[in-house]
Amino acid sequence: MTKLRQSYFAGVTRPIAIVSLGVFINRLGGFFALFLTIIMADRGYSSREITVALVTCALAGMTGAGLSGWLAGRLGLRGALLLVSSLTSCCAYAAAVVRGLPATVVVSALLIAGVQAYGPLAQTVVGIEAAPERKVRMFAVYRLGLNLGATAGPLIGSFLMEWSMSALLIGNGIAATSATLLLLALPTTTAHGLGPVRPRGRQQESRKQPPESGRSAPRQRISRRYTASCLLFGLVSLVYAQQTGAFALGLHDSGQDAHVYGWLLAMNAIIVVVSEVSMTRYSGRWPRRTAIAAGAACVCGGYALNALGLSLAVLVTGVLVWTAGEMLLEPVAAAYASESAPPGDGPRYQALLGLCQSAGMSLGPALGVYLYGYGPTLPWLLCAGALLVTAPGLYRLIPRGITAPPVATPPAGSPSGLPAAPIRPVEEAP
Numbered sequence: 208m209t210k211l212r213q214s215y216f217a218g219v220t221r222p223i224a225i226v227s228l229g230v231f232i233n234r235l236g237g238f239f240a241l242f243l244t245i246i247m248a249d250r251g252y253s254s255r256e257i258t259v260a261l262v263t264c265a266l267a268g269m270t271g272a273g274l275s276g277w278l279a280g281r282l283g284l285r286g287a288l289l290l291v292s293s294l295t296s297c298c299a300y301a302a303a304v305v306r307g308l309p310a311t312v313v314v315s316a317l318l319i320a321g322v323q324a325y326g327p328l329a330q331t332v333v334g335i336e337a338a339p340e341r342k343v344r345m346f347a348v349y350r351l352g353l354n355l356g357a358t359a360g361p362l363i364g365s366f367l368m369e370w371s372m373s374a375l376l377i378g379n380g381i382a383a384t385s386a387t388l389l390l391l392a393l394p395t396t397t398a399h400g401l402g403p404v405r406p407r408g409r410q411q412e413s414r415k416q417p418p419e420s421g422r423s424a425p426r427q428r429i430s431r432r433y434t435a436s437c438l439l440f441g442l443v444s445l446v447y448a449q450q451t452g453a454f455a456l457g458l459h460d461s462g463q464d465a466h467v468y469g470w471l472l473a474m475n476a477i478i479v480v481v482s483e484v485s486m487t488r489y490s491g492r493w494p495r496r497t498a499i500a501a502g503a504a505c506v507c508g509g510y511a512l513n514a515l516g517l518s519l520a521v522l523v524t525g526v527l528v529w530t531a532g533e534m535l536l537e538p539v540a541a542a543y544a545s546e547s548a549p550p551g552d553g554p555r556y557q558a559l560l561g562l563c564q565s566a567g568m569s570l571g572p573a574l575g576v577y578l579y580g581y582g583p584t585l586p587w588l589l590c591a592g593a594l595l596v597t598a599p600g601l602y603r604l605i606p607r608g609i610t611a612p613p614v615a616t617p618p619a620g621s622p623s624g625l626p627a628a629p630i631r632p633v634e635e636a637p
Contacts, residue, residue: 217341218338218344218345219348221394222332222336222393222394223337225389226332227351227352228389229325229329229352229386229389229390230325230329230353230386231355232356232382232385232386232389233386234357235355235359235360235382242375243260246372247311249372259312260312260315263312263315266316266569267320267323268565271323272324272562273558273559274324274558275324275326276327276554276556277555277558278290278291278554279554279558280555284335284554285393287324287554291320291322294318295321296384296387297380298314299318299380300376302315302376302379303377323565326353327561328554330544331553331557332393333345333346333349333541334545334548334553335545337545342545343490344487344538346541346542347538351484354476358480363378364378429559432604432606433556434559435600437562437563439596439604440567440601441563441564442567443507444563444565446506446510446571446590447567448568448572449571449572449575450472452571452572453575453586454510456575456576457583457586463519467522474526474530475526475530479530479533483534483538487538490539491542493539495539495543495605496601496605497602498535499539499601502536502537502539503536505532505533506529507532507590508529509524509531510525510587511590512525512528512587513586513587514584544559544560575589
């Protein structure tokens with residue numbers, strides 16, 4: 208057990224543990240978005256009204272992810288996390304009592320905006336706290352909490368829904384409240400970069416004045432190279448989102464047993480939970496662009512395999528391939544965002560990544576179903592085309608200099624017991 212703890216969770220600091228447990232609790236109770244259609248149908252709203260609500264909530268989620276960096280710049284990471292988590296909690300309770308379409312849509316949109324804003328902020332905390340050579344693994348630990356909560360949450364939501372819709376919403380609120388209270392244990396100082404964004408000069412200047420003082424420094428524009436890579440990450444997310452769009456519809460029309468879809472998604476969840484942290488032992492050592500390009504190729508290629516026909520063998524193979532891509536891509540992409548950001552600018556970089564990925568996940572199912580209506584193979588041809596764009600594009604855009612730092616021996620007297628090797632400077636690819 209000691210070896211397991213050292214190999215899986217060595218390097219987990221208190222802030223990383225807090226945000227990872229927080230995202231687990233949030234996702235454990237984050238079944239509101241999954242059951243929003245059923246909740247609104249139960250209240251007697253028409254399909255057109257439900258569609259308006261779903262579109263509004265999708266846009267709100269993207270907005271929440273995009274604004275999270277701005278919030279962190281004004282309130283600090285700790286303050287921004289407390290704000291969005293409190294917003295989620297209050298809106299969950301409000302959703303149990305409000306009636307009327309406008310109020311329901313507004314409360315639902317704010318709730319989902321808060322949920323989506325939590326991710327980039329929490330990932331920034333992980334990026335700040337993780338030792339350079341353990342960044343990928345720490346992001347995988349964070350995703351372990353996320354995936355465990357996302358797997359168990361719908362089961363709890365289904366149980367509460369059988370009791371009553373109000374119980375479902377109140378349960379969501381209790382989970383969000385618990386996550387908010389947990390965040391109070393985050394450090395209150397800027398020693399870990401959790402306070403408001405402040406100017407960072409040379410070390411000599413930092414010693415002369417405390418990090419809490421001074422005005423905010425003018426921020427650099429996010430590079431075009433990083434922005435373009437985030438757009439490609441969004442395209443990969445659009446492909447990945449086909450599991451709730453064309454993939455589900457294709458299985459329904461192919462004559463497969465109704466339980467096959469559930470088993471395939473369960474297989475994906477189990478493999479990710481069991482294997483992702485272990486995989487980072489290898490993927491974390493690769494150059495960032497190699498791991499990311501390989502992950503994008505597997506995600507897009509796994510879905511593109513469905514063009515061969517939705518037989519059981521093709522379905523299982525495809526799910527295994529895009530699951531491997533997910534485990535390769537996601538932790539390394541978050542580490543790449545953290546390493547690309549100038550000091551103090553991590554929230555903006557994580558927010559841009561979160562915005563693009565959220566947009567892909569929101570638009571993907573609708574686009575896939577739309578293309579499926581014109582031809583059952585069109586969504587999978589789209590995935591094949593995305594492979595040809597994303598894998599080489601990300602390999603070309605991600606600078607060669609961003610790679611895993613070598614494992615160093617912790618210095619004597621280190622407060623966290625972690626090595627403090629500096630991140631290698633970003634070098635432009637030729």
